[in-house]
Amino acid sequence: MQEHIVIIGNGISGITCARHIRKNSDHRITVISAETKHFFSRTALMYIYMGHMRYVDTKPYEDFFWEKNRIELFYGFVENVDTDNKKLSLKNSAEISYDKLVIASGSKSNKFGWSGQDLKGVQGLYSYPDLELMEENTKDISRAVVVGGGLIGIEMVEMLHSRNIPVSFLVRESGFWNNVLPPLESELIGRHIREHGIDLQLSTELESIEGDENGKVKAIITKSGEKIECQFVGLTVGVHPNIEFLKNSGIETEKGILVNEYLETNIEDVYAIGDCAQFKESPGYNRRNIEQVWYTGRMHGEALAQTLSHKRTAYAPGNWFNSAKFFDIEYQTYGWVMPKLQDNEQDFYWEDLSGKKALHFVFDKTDKVFKGINALGIRLRHEIMDRWLTEKRTVEYVLEHLKDANFDPEFYKKHEKEIVEKYNAENNAYVKLKKKSLMNIFKLN
Numbered sequence: 227m228q229e230h231i232v233i234i235g236n237g238i239s240g241i242t243c244a245r246h247i248r249k250n251s252d253h254r255i256t257v258i259s260a261e262t263k264h265f266f267s268r269t270a271l272m273y274i275y276m277g278h279m280r281y282v283d284t285k286p287y288e289d290f291f292w293e294k295n296r297i298e299l300f301y302g303f304v305e306n307v308d309t310d311n312k313k314l315s316l317k318n319s320a321e322i323s324y325d326k327l328v329i330a331s332g333s334k335s336n337k338f339g340w341s342g343q344d345l346k347g348v349q350g351l352y353s354y355p356d357l358e359l360m361e362e363n364t365k366d367i368s369r370a371v372v373v374g375g376g377l378i379g380i381e382m383v384e385m386l387h388s389r390n391i392p393v394s395f396l397v398r399e400s401g402f403w404n405n406v407l408p409p410l411e412s413e414l415i416g417r418h419i420r421e422h423g424i425d426l427q428l429s430t431e432l433e434s435i436e437g438d439e440n441g442k443v444k445a446i447i448t449k450s451g452e453k454i455e456c457q458f459v460g461l462t463v464g465v466h467p468n469i470e471f472l473k474n475s476g477i478e479t480e481k482g483i484l485v486n487e488y489l490e491t492n493i494e495d496v497y498a499i500g501d502c503a504q505f506k507e508s509p510g511y512n513r514r515n516i517e518q519v520w521y522t523g524r525m526h527g528e529a530l531a532q533t534l535s536h537k538r539t540a541y542a543p544g545n546w547f548n549s550a551k552f553f554d555i556e557y558q559t560y561g562w563v564m565p566k567l568q569d570n571e572q573d574f575y576w577e578d579l580s581g582k583k584a585l586h587f588v589f590d591k592t593d594k595v596f597k598g599i600n601a602l603g604i605r606l607r608h609e610i611m612d613r614w615l616t617e618k619r620t621v622e623y624v625l626e627h628l629k630d631a632n633f634d635p636e637f638y639k640k641h642e643k644e645i646v647e648k649y650n651a652e653n654n655a656y657v658k659l660k661k662k663s664l665m666n667i668f669k670l671n
């Protein structure tokens with residue numbers, strides 16, 4: 227039976243779900259979104275500001291793709307969800323009925339009630355309209371402050387730096403992103419930020435923001451009383467699920483929309499995926515109940531599409547993976563490398579002489595089973611790292627086959643030998659580096 231599946235949100239989660247439902251079924255699919263008419267890559271927003279890409283280049287699919295694949299797009303804001311009558315009301319008073327509803331409404335930037343947080347020139351960075359606002363807010367300014375040392379914070383700093391705007395970067399913690407990165411990686415990135423001339427201020431918190439007579443920001447005051455004159459303040463202190471419009475819907479929420487392992491809410495035929503979904507129970511070892519991560523949103527979308535098109539399928543998060551870029555340094559993490567070693571864990575850290583590349587392996591102290599790796603400035607093959615984690619290979623197996631994990635041979639080749647030698651010297655071991663094997667890489671045998 228053909229059903230009408232309506233998806234609120236055209237981000238990575240909603241669009242992945244729509245594409246996979248179409249692959250597997252003939253259901254009618256409508257995607258509603260209020261931000262942009264078409265799906266674009268949110269993680270590429272910074273490159274538009276920096277002049278590396280145009281908005282049109284951030285759209286992964288041509289505009290004709292949607293009609294061709296019978297995915298109806300509706301540009302509008304959903305104000306109310308009536309789950310009794312299976313009906314959505316939109317801001318322009320249109321109504322849309324559904325048989326099944328998928329909520330993929332993403333996140334919103336946090337603001338913590340600072341005095342002056344609503345002044346002109348003060349903003350977060352999440353959406354395309356935020357980017358347009360930032361364009362306007364940073365015209366002809368001579369100094370900016372960015373508050374909050376996470377992934378979006380460092381992107382905003384890099385964006386401003388690309389336009390030669392001096393930036394003070396206020397980070398509450400004592401090291402850059404040190405609630406996620408172990409100390410050596412945090413130091414490496416902190417150094418890299420400072421080498422770009424950024425005024426990185428660690429252990430520094432925002433107290434208030436001051437405005438001028440036109441309601442425009444003119445300075446910030448830190449908790450220790452320092453005043454920094456500026457004409458722009460970026461607030462990048464995290465995000466929260468975008469769910470206010472569900473207030474009267476009867477859909478159970480806490481911080482996010484509560485779901486079980488099938489991404490089902492408390493209301494039949496209503497589901498939630500991506501940044502706005504909150505699992506009632508952690509979906510896997512060490513996994514957070516809300517994960518505001520691109521890759522996770524895509525996996526939620528894929529899993530739910532299975533349920534909606536043929537077979538009820540639980541979300542299986544697989545091995546943890548994430549990636550980002552800190553100025554010129556690429557970061558990848560596979561499995562678990564915690565900021566502090568856990569009981570029964572051991573690690574091995576290698577950094578090259580330039581201080582811009584590092585690999586940090588974590589493994590079990592007793593049986594040496596590989597638990598995770600952080601890579602900075604070196605790109606590893608996703609499928610290989612994922613496979614070795616799943617197969618519970620030892621750290622010595624990983625080191626022996628390091629050439630198979632190497633994604634950029636011309637870039638990385640020269641370090642493998644010294645990495646293995648360092649491991650052997652520190653661990654009294656005899657690991658021998660094996661030749662690269664295409665059979666292993668592509669699992670041909």
Ligand SMILES: Cc1cc2nc3c(=O)[nH]c(=O)nc-3n(C[C@H](O)[C@H](O)[C@H](O)COP(=O)(O)OP(=O)(O)OC[C@H]3O[C@@H](n4cnc5c(N)ncnc54)[C@H](O)[C@@H]3O)c2cc1C
Pocket residue numbers: 234235236237238239240258259260261262268269271272302303304305330331332333351352353377378381468471499500501502517518519520521523548549550551
């Ligand atoms: C600048 C930036 C950089 C990032 N970099 C990384 C990175 O390097 N790695 C990483 O893993 N993650 C990164 N992220 C996070 C990642 O982009 C998000 O986790 C992901 O985009 C969330 O996807 P989503 O589909 O769940 O929601 P979203 O992409 O937020 O999409 C939700 C959509 O729903 C719309 N919507 C919401 N409510 C309504 C309503 N009531 N009516 C109509 N439409 C509605 C919203 O306007 C929005 O367009 C970054 C985020 C930002 C902002």
